[in-house]
Amino acid sequence: MFKKVLIANRGEIACRIARTCREMGVAVATVHSTADRDALHVREVGESVEIGSAPAGDSYLRIDRIVEAALAVGADAVHPGYGFLAENPEFADAVVDASLTFIGPSAEILRRFGDKAAAKAEAVAADVPVVAGTVEPSASVDDLIESVAGMPLPLLLKAAAGGGGKGMRVVASPDSLRQNIEAAIREGRSAFGNPNLIVEQYLPEARHIEVQILGDGNGRVIHLFDRECSLQRRHQKVIEEAPVTSLPDALRQEILAHAVRLGERVGYRGLGTVEFIVKDGKAYFLEVNPRIQVEHPVTEEICGQDLVALQIRSVAEGRLPIEQADVIVGGVAVEARLYAEDPDQDFIPSTGKLESLSLPSGLRVDRGIAAGMSVTPYYDPMIAKLIAVGPDRQQAYARLSAALEESAALGVQSNLPLLRALTTSPTVLRNGVHTGSIAEIVLDLAAVPQVSTEEAALAAALWLRAHRASAPMLWTGWNGATGWRLNTGTSEANHAPSIRCASGAMGFDIRFGMLDLDDALVVAANEDTYAIRLTEIGEDLVLADLDGRTLTLIPSCDEGRAGFIRGARGVSLTVTPYLSGKLLSSGGTASGEVLAPMMGQVIAVEVVEGQAVGLGDRLGVMESMKMELVLRAPVAGTIGTVACAAGESVERDQCLFEILADQDEAAA
Numbered sequence: 001m002f003k004k005v006l007i008a009n010r011g012e013i014a015c016r017i018a019r020t021c022r023e024m025g026v027a028v029a030t031v032h033s034t035a036d037r038d039a040l041h042v043r044e045v046g047e048s049v050e051i052g053s054a055p056a057g058d059s060y061l062r063i064d065r066i067v068e069a070a071l072a073v074g075a076d077a078v079h080p081g082y083g084f085l086a087e088n089p090e091f092a093d094a095v096v097d098a099s100l101t102f103i104g105p106s107a108e109i110l111r112r113f114g115d116k117a118a119a120k121a122e123a124v125a126a127d128v129p130v131v132a133g134t135v136e137p138s139a140s141v142d143d144l145i146e147s148v149a150g151m152p153l154p155l156l157l158k159a160a161a162g163g164g165g166k167g168m169r170v171v172a173s174p175d176s177l178r179q180n181i182e183a184a185i186r187e188g189r190s191a192f193g194n195p196n197l198i199v200e201q202y203l204p205e206a207r208h209i210e211v212q213i214l215g216d217g218n219g220r221v222i223h224l225f226d227r228e229c230s231l232q233r234r235h236q237k238v239i240e241e242a243p244v245t246s247l248p249d250a251l252r253q254e255i256l257a258h259a260v261r262l263g264e265r266v267g268y269r270g271l272g273t274v275e276f277i278v279k280d281g282k283a284y285f286l287e288v289n290p291r292i293q294v295e296h297p298v299t300e301e302i303c304g305q306d307l308v309a310l311q312i313r314s315v316a317e318g319r320l321p322i323e324q325a326d327v328i329v330g331g332v333a334v335e336a337r338l339y340a341e342d343p344d345q346d347f348i349p350s351t352g353k354l355e356s357l358s359l360p361s362g363l364r365v366d367r368g369i370a371a372g373m374s375v376t377p378y379y380d381p382m383i384a385k386l387i388a389v390g391p392d393r394q395q396a397y398a399r400l401s402a403a404l405e406e407s408a409a410l411g412v413q414s415n416l417p418l419l420r421a422l423t424t425s426p427t428v429l430r431n432g433v434h435t436g437s438i439a440e441i442v443l444d445l446a447a448v449p450q451v452s453t454e455e456a457a458l459a460a461a462l463w464l465r466a467h468r469a470s471a472p473m474l475w476t477g478w479n480g481a482t483g484w485r486l487n488t489g490t491s492e493a494n495h496a497p498s499i500r501c502a503s504g505a506m507g508f509d510i511r512f513g514m515l516d517l518d519d520a521l522v523v524a525a526n527e528d529t530y531a532i533r534l535t536e537i538g539e540d541l542v543l544a545d546l547d548g549r550t551l552t553l554i555p556s557c558d559e560g561r562a563g564f565i566r567g568a569r570g571v572s573l574t575v576t577p578y579l580s581g582k583l584l585s586s587g588g589t590a591s592g593e594v595l596a597p598m599m600g601q602v603i604a605v606e607v608v609e610g611q612a613v614g615l616g617d618r619l620g621v622m623e624s625m626k627m628e629l630v631l632r633a634p635v636a637g638t639i640g641t642v643a644c645a646a647g648e649s650v651e652r653d654q655c656l657f658e659i660l661a662d663q664d665e666a667a668a
Contacts, residue, residue: 002077006070009081012368014041020308029073033059060084077101086291087114105290113288123285133200159188160196168235205434206279211259217269222324230433240295241334271311297387301333332396333389340381342413349381351599355411355556360403377600377624408570410556456508457523457530462555463562501573592635592659596650600624611639637661
């Protein structure tokens with residue numbers, strides 16, 4: 001057995017691997033970038049080597065620095081986790097060349113399975129059905145366009161070295177083919193250091209099923225049953241469960257046999273996942289992920305096995321720690337991935353300080369960040385994974401749903417509303433899901449009010465309180481212009497700005513006034529008016545007297561956001577003061593500011609000052625957390641200002657472009 005393992009990763013998976021290593025009596029160390037000096041994995045592991053600056057290409061993708069770190073801490077093995085270099089054969093070779101053990105498949109296997117094109121060729125050789133598409137990977141835009149000529153739409157672009165949904169794009173129109181190929185190449189290069197793509201026929205409304213395998217490296221392979229992974233956004237799994245309860249037994253046995261046969265063919269070592277797409281009662285090979293998966297906890301919960309321990313033992317001992325007969329399934333496990341994403345902005349990553357995080361007890365929680373830490377634009381925005389187990393699917397989902405109702409994350413936006421909707425969706429509960437189900441459920445979610453006017457009034461009152469304490473002169477320039485005088489008096493609240501609070505498509509016009517009763521504040525949210533008195537009762541704890549009711553709140557406010565946690569519920573709204581330049585244009589002239597929707601890096605500027613643009617035209621491209629976002633014109637007009645450059649790092653809400661609107665549109 002190993003004496004010390006270097007964990008070449010970050011976040012929740014680094015913490016997860018460290019826990020098992022310690023239980024096995026194996027010492028651990030890890031690595032971190034400059035952005036992760038105070039990260040949870042650095043704190044929990046206890047020994048870490050700084051390997052470079054924030055971008056992954058300068059740190060977590062630096063093979064030389066990670067190997068140097070392993071030698072420096074006296075490790076005899078390296079665990080790659082998932083993502084980053086986990087599927088990189090050059091990394092596995094470098095680890096072995098340094099007389100260390102790579103806890104994963106051999107470099108040869110990574111070359112055959114880690115590359116999606118090579119894995120597809122292995123599946124064909126093993127007589128496993130595959131989805132139609134290209135065979136040879138390429139990073140040439142023109143060659144890829146030529147190779148798909150004649151293939152029916154839609155198409156799926158896949159980064160050959162990819163995983164986790166990065167570098168994957170669906171092409172539904174020939175007009176968007178070139179742009180999507182260019183973007184997928186950039187994402188593959190940024191996330192995995194490999195720009196090569198393959199192209200496959202995209203099968204809509206199919207199910208995504210995967211099989212967990214374990215091999216000894218000498219030709220013996222077993223499976224640990226299957227997982228349902230059809231609930232995805234942007235090819236990134238959101239909800240996973242095990243085992244799959246929707247498959248006919250004959251099809252299940254066929255899929256399990258395919259996965260084991262493929263592993264046996266190459267002499268697979270350690271943990272791996274063989275993924276399939278199931279459509280019209282037939283299963284087609286998708287890819288092999290030759291590493292541990294994000295969703296491995298659901299398999300652990302139904303099998304009663306520690307997969308990280310099995311992975312380490314199979315590599316260290318060169319044998320299977322368990323036999324197929326030892327893998328006995330009981331119950332159903334469901335996992336929800338809690339991400340820092342903004343549901344109001346098409347789930348783009350949400351960066352910033354995680355002010356408070358409330359996660360439930362009574363179920364398994366694997367987390368990668370704690371309250372007070374920051375979600376940066378450089379890495380995956382996962383906050384935590386919540387795993388619930390029940391004797392059947394119905395009870396597992398009920399427990400997960402209850403846990404999500406008890407969860408809250410403030411300071412950044414999160415996908416909690418989506419997770420709650422998914423775990424109570426009739427489509428999900430009746431097991432009628434496919435890879436496009438989330439898009440349909442999101443449409444239904446958008447029609448459901450997420451914040452009440454009462455909650456908006458409370459959040460606005462907390463925002464006013466925070467800014468009155470920290471910057472009492474913030475709004476004096478707006479005296480009389482936007483203030484709302486409820487009665488006589490000279491209170492600051494009479495001179496406070498009217499503000500606009502928003503949550504998605506929901507907007508609240510907020511006005512403030514003072515009552516002569518115990519310094520209560522009156523807050524009007526749209527057409528409803530509330531009397532609110534706030535009393536601080538401890539650090540980060542406020543009592544709100546709302547029309548005679550007393551509520552205990554944990555506030556979370558900054559200049560552009562107001563929110564709070566009350567019990568298990570979290571509320572967060574954007575805040576924009578009127579006459580601040582963001583809601584109304586100066587001088588009565590219509591203009592269009594394009595603000596950075598997230599912290600990140602500008603990777604392309606596609607317009608120049610003086611250029612005419614139409615509504616929705618491309619202005620540039622941003623990247624954050626390995627995801628690209630196209631910036632488009634909010635109005636038709638002329639580019640007045642280009643306030644950014646390719647390669648520049650920008651903050652959320654930073655002005656990037658200003659568009660002088662056409663006179664016809666301005667008049668409208």
